[in-house]
Amino acid sequence: MKTKKIAKKPTILILIAAICFVGLGFVEDYSHSPSEENSQGSPITIGQTAPELSFEDPEGNIRNLSDLKGKVVLIDFWASWCRPCRAANPHVVNTYNKYKDVKFKSGKGFEVFSVSLDQAKSSWVAAIKKDGLVWENHVSDLKAWKSAGAATYNVNSIPATFLLDGDGVIIAKNLNGARLDAALEKMRK
Numbered sequence: 001m002k003t004k005k006i007a008k009k010p011t012i013l014i015l016i017a018a019i020c021f022v023g024l025g026f027v028e029d030y031s032h033s034p035s036e037e038n039s040q041g042s043p044i045t046i047g048q049t050a051p052e053l054s055f056e057d058p059e060g061n062i063r064n065l066s067d068l069k070g071k072v073v074l075i076d077f078w079a080s081w082c083r084p085c086r087a088a089n090p091h092v093v094n095t096y097n098k099y100k101d102v103k104f105k106s107g108k109g110f111e112v113f114s115v116s117l118d119q120a121k122s123s124w125v126a127a128i129k130k131d132g133l134v135w136e137n138h139v140s141d142l143k144a145w146k147s148a149g150a151a152t153y154n155v156n157s158i159p160a161t162f163l164l165d166g167d168g169v170i171i172a173k174n175l176n177g178a179r180l181d182a183a184l185e186k187m188r189k
Contacts, residue, residue: 044154046171050075050164051152053115055139058125063139065113069168072099072107072187074180077150077160079117080127085159089131091177095184096135104187107166115149116140117158 044051053065053075065075076092078085092112099110112135118124119142128138141147149155153162163172163183172183 044152044162044170044173046173048170050162050168050170053113053139053149053152055115055141055149057136057138058121058128063113063137066168068111068113068137070107070166071109071111072104072166072184073111073113073164073168074175075113075115075153075162075164077115077117077153077155077158079144079158080120080123081118082158086127086131088159088176089133091180093132093134095180098181099184100135102184103189104166104184105189106187110184111135111137113137114139115147116142117144117147117150117155118142119144 050065050073054062057063065073074092074095078089080086096110096112101109104110112133114128114133114135114137116124116138118127118140121140121142124138124140124142127133139149141149147155153160159176161173161175161180162170163175163180165171165187175183
């Protein structure tokens with residue numbers, strides 16, 4: 001009897017281990033988390049020139065991040081389904097309205113370049129309207145976590161933000177609320 005129980009325990013352990021490995025594969029296949037490095041093969045760091053983002057806006061027009069050179073820019077990765085993103089939106093709107101015409105040491109004016117990780121265009125557009133996101137630069141490839149922009153910037157959680165100076169150089173990451181306002185105040189002339 002003892003021999004049979006000992007023989008069954010390794011079989012059960014092997015079965016549990018197999019289930020765990022299959023489960024890990026399932027999580028990897030469906031989590032849609034982007035890689036740790038951008039498409040150029042290096043991490044995104046403060047002090048580097050921001051990689052280009054070029055996607056369609058809700059009307060189908062291509063908007064390029066590089067077109068905003070000369071302005072201080074907040075790249076804001078978000079989605080309509082993301083509660084923390086939606087909770088942060090009123091402050092981003094207030095910050096945009098406060099700084100959009102300000103002259104900074106390294107740029108004139110403040111812009112927001114919103115990159116949505118939505119899949120449904122209707123949800124994305126409805127959230128822009130409902131949250132009063134008044135700036136023009138809303139883009140998405142509608143690929144959720146498989147978004148090329150999220151992969152390029154190593155975004156694995158949202159909201160995620162990158163603050164650029166007027167030369168398009170990343171000067172801060174993941175600023176929100178009062179920290180964003182403080183950074184912008186330091187950049188004023």
